[in-house]
Amino acid sequence: MIYRDIIKITTKTDGFHDLTKQVGEIVGKSGAKDGLCNIFLQGTTASLAINENDRMLIEDFKKTLTALIPDDHLYQHSENAPSHLRAAMLNQNLTIPISKGKLMLGKWQSVLLFEFDTQDREREIVVTVQGV
Amino acid sequence: MIYRDIIKITTKTDGFHDLTKQVGEIVGKSGAKDGLCNIFLQGTTASLAINENDRMLIEDFKKTLTALIPDDHLYQHSENAPSHLRAAMLNQNLTIPISKGKLMLGKWQSVLLFEFDTQDREREIVVTVQGV
Amino acid sequence: MIYRDIIKITTKTDGFHDLTKQVGEIVGKSGAKDGLCNIFLQGTTASLAINENDRMLIEDFKKTLTALIPDDHLYQHSENAPSHLRAAMLNQNLTIPISKGKLMLGKWQSVLLFEFDTQDREREIVVTVQGV
Numbered sequence: 001m002i003y004r005d006i007i008k009i010t011t012k013t014d015g016f017h018d019l020t021k022q023v024g025e026i027v028g029k030s031g032a033k034d035g036l037c038n039i040f041l042q043g044t045t046a047s048l049a050i051n052e053n054d055r056m057l058i059e060d061f062k063k064t065l066t067a068l069i070p071d072d073h074l075y076q077h078s079e080n081a082p083s084h085l086r087a088a089m090l091n092q093n094l095t096i097p098i099s100k101g102k103l104m105l106g107k108w109q110s111v112l113l114f115e116f117d118t119q120d121r122e123r124e125i126v127v128t129v130q131g132v
Numbered sequence: 133m134i135y136r137d138i139i140k141i142t143t144k145t146d147g148f149h150d151l152t153k154q155v156g157e158i159v160g161k162s163g164a165k166d167g168l169c170n171i172f173l174q175g176t177t178a179s180l181a182i183n184e185n186d187r188m189l190i191e192d193f194k195k196t197l198t199a200l201i202p203d204d205h206l207y208q209h210s211e212n213a214p215s216h217l218r219a220a221m222l223n224q225n226l227t228i229p230i231s232k233g234k235l236m237l238g239k240w241q242s243v244l245l246f247e248f249d250t251q252d253r254e255r256e257i258v259v260t261v262q263g264v
Numbered sequence: 265m266i267y268r269d270i271i272k273i274t275t276k277t278d279g280f281h282d283l284t285k286q287v288g289e290i291v292g293k294s295g296a297k298d299g300l301c302n303i304f305l306q307g308t309t310a311s312l313a314i315n316e317n318d319r320m321l322i323e324d325f326k327k328t329l330t331a332l333i334p335d336d337h338l339y340q341h342s343e344n345a346p347s348h349l350r351a352a353m354l355n356q357n358l359t360i361p362i363s364k365g366k367l368m369l370g371k372w373q374s375v376l377l378f379e380f381d382t383q384d385r386e387r388e389i390v391v392t393v394q395g396v
Contacts, residue, residue, distance in 0.1 A: 002166050002167060002263065002264060004166070004229065004231070034266050035266060035392075035394070036302055036392055036394065038168055038229060040227070040228060040229050040236065041238075042236065042237065042238030042241065043238050043240070043241070044182070044183045044184045044238070044240045044241055049352050050308070050356045050357070051308045051348055051351070052308045052348060054341055056339075056340035056341040056342070056345075057340070057341035057345060057348055059340045059341075060339045060340050060341050060345045060348070060349060061348075061349065061352070064349050068200060068332060069196060075188075075192045076188035076189070076191045076192050077188040077189035077191075077192050078188070081188075081189060081192045084183055084189055084193075085192060085196050087183070088181050088193070088222060089221065089353065090352060091223070091355070092182045092241075093182070093226055093227050093228065094357055095227055095302050095304070095357050095359055096304060096357065097268065097302060097390045097392045099268070104304065104306065104390050105306065106305075106306030106307050106308070106388070107306075108307070108308045109306065109307070109308055109356075124238070126229045126236055128167075128168055128229045130167075130262065130394065131266065132266060134298050134395065134396060136298070136361065136363070170300055170359050170361060172359070172368065173370075174368065174369065174370030174371075174373065175372070175373070176314070176315045176316045176370070176372045176373055200332060201328060207324045208320035208321070208323045208324050209320040209321035209324050210320070213320075213321060216315055216316060216321055216324070216325075217324060217325065217328050219315070220315055220325070220354060221353065223355070224314045224373075225314070225359050225360065227359055258361045258368050260300055260361045262299070262300065262394065
């Protein structure tokens, strides 16, 4: 069985969203008890990651990626090269197992979206459930 | 339904390839209208990424990864340690949703392959379509 | 067909484990001849990666991630922020194709687990086989 839904959100520069609840609801609607859930972000300047949703840690994520890929550096791609490069350090696609109709996330795991672009964006996150 | 094909390419040191068209053709041949496409690079010194295929940005990718993992550093693994380490910063596997027989890529997304090895390589990229 | 098993290991700070054999055994038990194998680590301070299992290279991995995300830096998240940040540079989920009942890994590819936490941990790695 394949079930699909798309999460649409408006992000702000340097923004952060926790998608765990929305993805879990899609898994619930799919009716799948056992299988896999694929989460795919249709963008090149934002990222998905599975990590702890702690406000302090989220700040550490942003600062660390800015330290590794600084703004005040000469890039060849115009405008938002650091946004692309930071996005590539994390992921645009995740696959999470499903058991008993729920995502098999660990105790501290959340599905996180980081916006790295220099302007507000409309983001679409494609959620595909394959299961039984 | 499972359909599989392997893309074979010869890469050069510091090389770059856009695989979007070839992967899309395999999805077309599979006949799958809805599902997922897994792309798996059988290597440890090259990477896959989903990002924008812009010539300037590709240069930024290479320079940024060389800045983060420099050549003129003492590594313990002989010969090509930086190639392995840069490769691990990006991905060796991607999973992209399929709808209406096509990859659900965003407007700016392409499937990119970066070669980080210090010599030319024959690369095999396994493409697996699971769908209906 | 969906088959699932969980690998449980006890890790030590700065530890490293090669999971290739255990994952391959689960694929064998599943009976799947053709399909995909998803490997999902239920943690936020450890990582999965597909790379070469060479003792020297494993040391380069640890040193490089510590150089990029140093311990002696002021983070906002208490205790183990660098563990989370290093973990996010690599992966928590991998998907590997299966053919003829075996993982389609390249010659030098192994399934590696890096522990970045500051204390010993019990880790669970969920292995899901989807195939025929």
